[in-house]
Amino acid sequence: MSEKTIFKKIIDGEIPAEVVHEDEHCLAFHDVAPQAPVHVLVIPKKEIRSWAHLTDEDGPLYGHMCLVIQRLAAELGLDGGYRVVVNCGADAAQSVDHFHFHLLGGRKFDWPPG
Ligand code: DGP
Numbered sequence: 001m002s003e004k005t006i007f008k009k010i011i012d013g014e015i016p017a018e019v020v021h022e023d024e025h026c027l028a029f030h031d032v033a034p035q036a037p038v039h040v041l042v043i044p045k046k047e048i049r050s051w052a053h054l055t056d057e058d059g060p061l062y063g064h065m066c067l068v069i070q071r072l073a074a075e076l077g078l079d080g081g082y083r084v085v086v087n088c089g090a091d092a093a094q095s096v097d098h099f100h101f102h103l104l105g106g107r108k109f110d111w112p113p114g
Helices: 006-011 056-075
Strands: 019-022 026-030 038-044 082-085 101-105
Touching (some): 026 056, 056 101
Antiparallel strands (some): 038 101
């Protein structure tokens, strides 16, 4: 069996995280290395390696996570806008092999991203 990712360890309560939302399907917590005043990660409890590993059956879970992000952005006061990012694979600098959204806000962002 492959080793647990750091995010699976957070889901299982083996390492701490600053949790801002939890339900039966997903967990949201502050990123340990924030790239903006607000930087929250939203992860499925189901172990999905990356965006490239999503399947048809994950559609409702994906939609649910999108709405959790929408609610969190409002709760966290990101009234001026925010950015939602998914890094998929090595070229996009995905560093944790457990699918996750980054919710970033509280400052202005450039486009195109680096
Ligand atoms: P990515 O590069 O897209 O795979 O993003 C992974 C993010 O996970 C990165 O922004 C840093 C964050 N991260 C890594 N380890 C931990 C941890 O142990 N706790 C928390 N809260 N965040 C972590």
